[in-house]
């Protein structure tokens with residue numbers, strides 16, 4: 106049994122009282138979102154009417170989930186905190202590092218050998234610290250979480266942006282960076298800006314070719330990739346209750362594509378059935394007992410405009426399938442207009458590959474409905490024109506659809522079954538024509554379709570649709586096709602048409618599996634975690650030095666970054682992904698994407714020791730070798746983008762002492778504080794213009810560093826003239842302690858002593 110019944114029971118017991126108190130305090134009915142958030146307030150946050158989109162609030166999530174690419178640095182940091190075990194139930198899922206090439210078995214074997222060191226580290230660290238470990242091949246994080254851990258009314262964070270998938274089982278599940286996961290695993294609170302709430306009312310019932318995927322594809326078209334920013338999307342209405350639990354999961358999963366903090370549905374019979382089918386009847390019964398707390402108050406749904414920040418209504422009776430893309434998931438085209446649009450826009454009409462599955466669409470229902478289309482191709486003697494792959498989301502789903510003769514249908518039509526892993530969804534795809542960078546079209550049932558996402562080719566036009574639509578288009582092999590209206594010519598030269606898909610929501614004979622691939626944490630175990638000093642993928646972290654109690658003087662400017670400087674500019678992804686567990690190696694990408702203000706070039710800055718120009722990491726390493734702290738100067742919203750902690754750890758590792766900018770993206774600012782870097786903003790934005798190449802900085806009076814008290818920054822130019830500018834900061838008293846200790850982790854370790 107992977108799930109923790111006692112934890113769920115304790116959450117429900119407290120929830121009842123907390124929701125009653127919240128309703129009284131706010132003096133109004135509550136959305137489901139508010140019920141979960143307000144019943145998970147951390148002890149440091151009082152119960153009050155928080156201003157949505159403004160107030161920062163501390164929460165206590167029930168669980169943490171991490172995927173293998175992000176878990177490495179999260180666990181390396183956790184090791185620094187001096188805790189024996191994680192404070193909340195946590196899991197690691199090995200899904201991102203498996204490359205799709207020859208099919209499930211061989212791909213898995215190759216990944217196990219290529220990534221052995223990383224898997225051994227994650228598995229032994231999981232055992233040591235009490236973390237559940239899901240082996241490579243066990244499945245994709247979000248599908249495994251839905252099948253085993255998600256529960257209505259719960260709150261979790263996960264180090265992956267599609268963590269909201271668990272909203273399909275009524276959970277507030279939010280994607281975060283590794284540093285946030287470390288906070289929660291060490292028992293600290295987790296901070297979030299109290300979100301706005303968007304209500305989406307679903308009426309009617311899906312029919313014909315339509316599936317849950319089409320709901321979110323339509324929503325993405327309405328709200329665009331930014332429309333959900335800072336908001337939780339709450340679905341309600343009879344249409345919501347008619348959707349299967351896994352269909353709800355698909356909708357919540359792709360809520361990440363509209364920028365939503367998360368999405369969720371209230372508890373209903375579909376969730377009850379899914380919990381029961383996945384061996385959690387006890388949780389289903391418990392949730393049923395507390396069902397009034399596990400959905401929004403009826404007054405809210407009767408008068409949604411009064412309680413939600415925005416309301417959208419979608420009639421499922423009249424919904425039609427959508428195909429979104431290329432290059433962005435919010436370019437939504439209804440199926441009836443797709444062929445004409447594809448021709449008009451000049452998209453490559455030949456569709457080369459159809460890919461179904463992934464964490465977004467690999468439920469039993471998804472596979473069954475797609476298989477019903479593939480079976481028609483066999484029965485009606487129509488050949489698949491496009492290549493075809495299936496990525497099951499978990500070993501439990503794979504085993505069950507294989508047992509029920511659904512998976513073999515795809516093999517009969519020449520499809521390839523890939524590992525239960527991310528594979529082509531995250532670019533881990535050795536596509537046969539990878540060296541050929543021609544324009545081409547592919548269609549997937551995944552969630553993202555940005556340029557290069559799947560195969561690294563910027564000219565691959567990636568379209569996103571439901572698994573059944575992808576399967577139908579793979580048969581036709583063309584974009585100018587509509588399975589609802591068009592016929593195809595079969596091997597006998599006859600005109601045939603596809604019927605709408607059919608398929609069970611849940612396996613009639615129940616789920617089954619021989620080996621889940623789960624290693625449960627053990628109570629008493631003593632394991633030494635060995636990281637080879639020769640490794641180029643893993644490196645044990647060395648605690649950053651505490652502040653020496655002195656003013657910072659004579660700090661050279663490292664770089665004055667011009668314009669947009671996101672976490673991607675600071676710590677690039679792509680080929681650097683493999684170094685996510687090795688701080689020194691990944692630091693070789695420090696700020697290589699940032700534009701140097703003085704020459705408008707990237708990765709070409711002046712070294713003040715030698716007077717020559719070099720790459721940012723080389724100059725920073727030279728300063729470090731000479732025990733010199735340096736300063737990064739940045740523009741507006743410095744560090745926007747992801748919550749990747751590497752963007753703060755790398756400069757700290759390479760001896761950056763101060764980051765002084767016009768303004769920060771909030772999460773990055775917090776990450777810098779956590780790593781012990783002084784994060785400052787120009788009190789006068791135009792002072793950014795005073796910074797010249799070759800400047801040196803002094804931050805004086807740090808022994809009086811205090812909350813709300815600006816800091817004086819003395820700038821000495823190359824001609825020895827100097828001036829003082831005022832810098833603001835947002836450190837609270839705890840964060841000042843982090844700075845003094847050298848990092849948040851040092852501080853935690855110190856108080857544990």
Ligand code: SF4
Pocket residue numbers: 200245246247265267463464465526527530531551552
């Ligand atoms: Fe992310 Fe794709 Fe993996 Fe899902 S399948 S977790 S979207 S990489």
